[in-house]
Amino acid sequence: MSPVVDLFRRELRVINVGLREFADTLREVGAQHVHVDWRPPAGGKPELMAALSELEERFDAVESANREAFERICGSQPVWIDVARADEVVPGMRQNVVLHAGPPLRWEEACGPVRGAVIGALLYEGLAGSPAEAERLVQNGEVQLSPCHHHGAVGPMAGVVSASMPVVVVENRAYGNRAFATLNEGLGKVLRFGAYSEEVISRLRWMRDVLAPALRDVVRASGGIDLKQIIARALHMGDECHNRNAAATSLLVRGLLPHFGSAGVSGAVVAEVGEFLSRNDHFFLNLSMAACKATMDAAHGMPNCTLVTAMARNGTRFGIRVSGTGDRWFTAAAPRVNGLYFVGFTAEDANPDLGDSSITETAGLGGFAMAAAPAIVQFVGGTPEDAVALTREMGEICFGRNQTFTIPVLGFVGTPAGIDVRKVVETGITPVINTGIAHREAGMGQVGAGLTRAPMECFEEALQALAGL
Amino acid sequence: MSPVVDLFRRELRVINVGLREFADTLREVGAQHVHVDWRPPAGGKPELMAALSELEERFDAVESANREAFERICGSQPVWIDVARADEVVPGMRQNVVLHAGPPLRWEEACGPVRGAVIGALLYEGLAGSPAEAERLVQNGEVQLSPCHHHGAVGPMAGVVSASMPVVVVENRAYGNRAFATLNEGLGKVLRFGAYSEEVISRLRWMRDVLAPALRDVVRASGGIDLKQIIARALHMGDECHNRNAAATSLLVRGLLPHFGSAGVSGAVVAEVGEFLSRNDHFFLNLSMAACKATMDAAHGMPNCTLVTAMARNGTRFGIRVSGTGDRWFTAAAPRVNGLYFVGFTAEDANPDLGDSSITETAGLGGFAMAAAPAIVQFVGGTPEDAVALTREMGEICFGRNQTFTIPVLGFVGTPAGIDVRKVVETGITPVINTGIAHREAGMGQVGAGLTRAPMECFEEALQALAGL
Numbered sequence: 001m002s003p004v005v006d007l008f009r010r011e012l013r014v015i016n017v018g019l020r021e022f023a024d025t026l027r028e029v030g031a032q033h034v035h036v037d038w039r040p041p042a043g044g045k046p047e048l049m050a051a052l053s054e055l056e057e058r059f060d061a062v063e064s065a066n067r068e069a070f071e072r073i074c075g076s077q078p079v080w081i082d083v084a085r086a087d088e089v090v091p092g093m094r095q096n097v098v099l100h101a102g103p104p105l106r107w108e109e110a111c112g113p114v115r116g117a118v119i120g121a122l123l124y125e126g127l128a129g130s131p132a133e134a135e136r137l138v139q140n141g142e143v144q145l146s147p148c149h150h151h152g153a154v155g156p157m158a159g160v161v162s163a164s165m166p167v168v169v170v171e172n173r174a175y176g177n178r179a180f181a182t183l184n185e186g187l188g189k190v191l192r193f194g195a196y197s198e199e200v201i202s203r204l205r206w207m208r209d210v211l212a213p214a215l216r217d218v219v220r221a222s223g224g225i226d227l228k229q230i231i232a233r234a235l236h237m238g239d240e241c242h243n244r245n246a247a248a249t250s251l252l253v254r255g256l257l258p259h260f261g262s263a264g265v266s267g268a269v270v271a272e273v274g275e276f277l278s279r280n281d282h283f284f285l286n287l288s289m290a291a292c293k294a295t296m297d298a299a300h301g302m303p304n305c306t307l308v309t310a311m312a313r314n315g316t317r318f319g320i321r322v323s324g325t326g327d328r329w330f331t332a333a334a335p336r337v338n339g340l341y342f343v344g345f346t347a348e349d350a351n352p353d354l355g356d357s358s359i360t361e362t363a364g365l366g367g368f369a370m371a372a373a374p375a376i377v378q379f380v381g382g383t384p385e386d387a388v389a390l391t392r393e394m395g396e397i398c399f400g401r402n403q404t405f406t407i408p409v410l411g412f413v414g415t416p417a418g419i420d421v422r423k424v425v426e427t428g429i430t431p432v433i434n435t436g437i438a439h440r441e442a443g444m445g446q447v448g449a450g451l452t453r454a455p456m457e458c459f460e461e462a463l464q465a466l467a468g469l
Numbered sequence: 470m471s472p473v474v475d476l477f478r479r480e481l482r483v484i485n486v487g488l489r490e491f492a493d494t495l496r497e498v499g500a501q502h503v504h505v506d507w508r509p510p511a512g513g514k515p516e517l518m519a520a521l522s523e524l525e526e527r528f529d530a531v532e533s534a535n536r537e538a539f540e541r542i543c544g545s546q547p548v549w550i551d552v553a554r555a556d557e558v559v560p561g562m563r564q565n566v567v568l569h570a571g572p573p574l575r576w577e578e579a580c581g582p583v584r585g586a587v588i589g590a591l592l593y594e595g596l597a598g599s600p601a602e603a604e605r606l607v608q609n610g611e612v613q614l615s616p617c618h619h620h621g622a623v624g625p626m627a628g629v630v631s632a633s634m635p636v637v638v639v640e641n642r643a644y645g646n647r648a649f650a651t652l653n654e655g656l657g658k659v660l661r662f663g664a665y666s667e668e669v670i671s672r673l674r675w676m677r678d679v680l681a682p683a684l685r686d687v688v689r690a691s692g693g694i695d696l697k698q699i700i701a702r703a704l705h706m707g708d709e710c711h712n713r714n715a716a717a718t719s720l721l722v723r724g725l726l727p728h729f730g731s732a733g734v735s736g737a738v739v740a741e742v743g744e745f746l747s748r749n750d751h752f753f754l755n756l757s758m759a760a761c762k763a764t765m766d767a768a769h770g771m772p773n774c775t776l777v778t779a780m781a782r783n784g785t786r787f788g789i790r791v792s793g794t795g796d797r798w799f800t801a802a803a804p805r806v807n808g809l810y811f812v813g814f815t816a817e818d819a820n821p822d823l824g825d826s827s828i829t830e831t832a833g834l835g836g837f838a839m840a841a842a843p844a845i846v847q848f849v850g851g852t853p854e855d856a857v858a859l860t861r862e863m864g865e866i867c868f869g870r871n872q873t874f875t876i877p878v879l880g881f882v883g884t885p886a887g888i889d890v891r892k893v894v895e896t897g898i899t900p901v902i903n904t905g906i907a908h909r910e911a912g913m914g915q916v917g918a919g920l921t922r923a924p925m926e927c928f929e930e931a932l933q934a935l936a937g938l
Contacts, residue, residue, distance in 0.1 A: 261740030
């Protein structure tokens with residue numbers, strides 16, 4: 001009797017791998033079986049499977065590089081040490097340079113909110129007297145655009161930084177590198193969402209003339225504010241430190257209070273600055289971003305490392321950088337955001353995904369730490385259960401868990417950190433990003449907030465570059 | 470054929486009510502069945518069942534009173550409006566009166582931490598030059614003890630308030646009543662935990678001379694701080710506003726910052742006060758308590774109302790007050806606390822349950838809002854799942870849900886509020902309380918934190934009084 005015939009004469013105990021339809025048939029005929037939910041890695045695409053195999057050949061080198069990068073991510077010590085004019089501290093910053101979010105961008109392809117923010121920055125700098133003049137300056141090359149990430153900086157949404165804008169200086173005390181970000185303006189009609197009305201420009205002037213000098217004196221008097229500790233505490237207080245920063249902002253301001261006193265800030269300025277900080281739950285966002293940038297830069301540029309060190313969007317393209325491929329960007333079209341809209345706005349009004357703020361997800365916060373922030377679903381949509389599921393899902397594509405950033409409802413497990421390009425491509429799971437939504441037209445401002453996913457093409461391209469294919 | 474025989478000839482479909490053992494037998498013989506988990510109400514005690522029946526006769530009057538009381542609880546608007554010397558604002562406060570937590574207490578039965586705190590208060594007031602002299606003053610009646618609750622006040626742990634201590638004034642803007650509490654001293658060796666060393670007394674003097682005048686000026690300049698809004702926000706930020714007040718304290722300080730400026734508080738004082746507030750995560754506790762006292766007093770003294778308006782412990786006895794029975798206390802021995810101990814201490818060192826802080830549970834916060842505060846399990850023990858289960862369980866004994874105080878992880882359902890004496894006795898579920906643990910000896914201080922349950926006897930006695938039996 002052939003082994004096959006023999007097999008079918010015995011009681012069948014079937015393991016079905018892959019397509020569930022076969023398991024359905026087995027259930028219908030009452031056959032004992034187990035279904036294993038399996039799909040071919042990398043969607044079964046031959047060139048990607050070849051790249052994964054190539055990296056598998058270098059497994060020890062890759063794992064060792066990734067482990068070191070992960071340790072640098074977890075070991076980073078971002079500290080807010082100063083506030084200064086951008087052109088005093090940001091490398092390569094000049095009067096005729098305007099920084100923007102995301103990968104490199106040509107003016108012709110810039111989206112509405114980036115155009116609006118660049119116009120606003122040139123009005124604010126006094127380089128242009130009108131929006132039309134501002135556009136001309138960029139078109140004829142008198143003003144040059146450059147990505148924040150090329151200057152150690154990060155900016156939320158449009159991410160525009162101009163020469164005289166004040167920036168926070170965050171130093172990674174474990175590795176010595178620095179990162180920069182503007183001060184957060186609050187919600188609504190603000191430059192970073194592409195608004196450039198007189199209200200927006202005069203707020204920027206107040207931030208330069210009143211807020212920034214006060215915070216500079218306060219932060220210097222403090223000897224440095226430990227941002228990592230604030231983030232760790234805020235994750236126990238309902239923040240994910242991207243779209244929800246209410247706890248981190250409150251902890252920050254409470255920590256600054258004594259230094260307002262010791263720095264000798266005048267009562268009138270304390271009143272103004274205090275009023276601004278007490279109304280802006282998002283003030284910590286830019287500090288969170290600079291902390292994450294300082295953290296991820298410490299793990300950047302390591303040969304064989306397959307961990308992502310930046311995800312950023314310019315509103316037209318979504319780009320990633322990977323440690324092992326250095327400063328090269330891998331880009332794809334910026335995705336749409338699924339979210340909740342402010343009254344009077346709909347998805348029709350929304351610009352595609354925008355901003356450097358996804359540096360927080362790159363560092364394991366934001367969408368990756370959603371389980372810590374159940375209340376955020378009121379702002380971005382979904383349920384607290386969805387938030388927990390997203391954090392668990394992100395664990396599938398990360399090197400490990402950052403044990404400094406623990407999540408109480410998950411039994412104090414750390415946030416998933418160190419996105420591995422190999423795992424993204426292999427599993428088909430793309431990073432989730434938790435973000436604001438700008439109006440697609442210049443001059444309008446924020447219209448909502450929601451969730452999106454990084455485009456798979458960036459990771460596929462990066463994987464092939466890592467494999468040298 | 471008899472109906473019984475006929476029954477057993479048909480296929481049996483059994484509903485088993487009460488003892489699970491019968492259902493076990495049914496399962497063993499494979500009989501189709503459903504088990505209903507039922508126990509006789511009130512543990513089957515005839516006198517309690519009679520009281521429940523009596524109140525059932527008055528169902529409409531009781532429900533109507535309870536509904537109005539619940540609406541007053543939910544509609545209260547506690548606002549922090551001032552800081553003043555106790556003898557300037559607390560009704561009945563005099564130089565030779567010392568207030569304490571919980572129901573009335575004779576000196577001979579006072580526990581160690583209450584003795585220590587009373588001694589400390591008399592040293593601080595300069596009424597006694599030594600602990601022995603302080604004890605004599607109380608023993609011979611020159612100084613009288615009186616419960617905080619008899620003066621519209623509440624105090625955490627020993628709850629001691631003396632004439633010149635600064636207190637916060639909280640006004641219930643919806644109903645016009647006021648409540649009072651001391652300023653929180655921080656953790657460790659502090660008066661409220663029974664410590665009275667020179668370090669403790671000099672901190673109290675600093676609070677009187679520096680902290681209180683500054684906060685008075687700041688709060689007056691603010692026009693009043695909305696405590697209900699802070700509590701509602703803090704419940705979305707991991708606090709339950711009894712044993713965890715990190716978010717509420719941070720929100721409070723952030724909200725006060727501009728008023729430090731407009732009140733013209735000097736830089737040196739901002740530095741000192743800011744340092745104190747930045748180190749004390751529990752600062753908001755006393756404000757939470759005063760807010761809850763102002764809230765529950767608005768629902769107190771309503772005929773036929775079976776809702777609890779105060780739970781308080783003096784370290785020897787646990788007492789409750791019920792709206793429909795006015796100012797009468799129903800007491801039982803203070804229970805032990807199950808908790809986590811600071812390094813070097815064990816359950817052997819612990820005083821029984823102590824303090825007026827269970828006014829927070831009475832108002833639906835603290836143990837009743839544990840689901841909002843998963844990180845608190847690091848302080849009081851248990852798991853985040855236990856915390857969720859406790860909030861759900863407390864829903865069984867409350868009139869309703871306070872929709873101002875919502876809990877994100879429970880789908881934004883409100884905290885259970887309005888403990889109904891009838892439901893406690895009927896279900897056998899006693900209120901959970903989330904509390905600090907004092908050393909049982911005078912002069913020592915805090916040794917841990919944990920959970921306990923209000924004693925059933927208080928509710929049984931109250932039920933019979935409500936029924937007029």
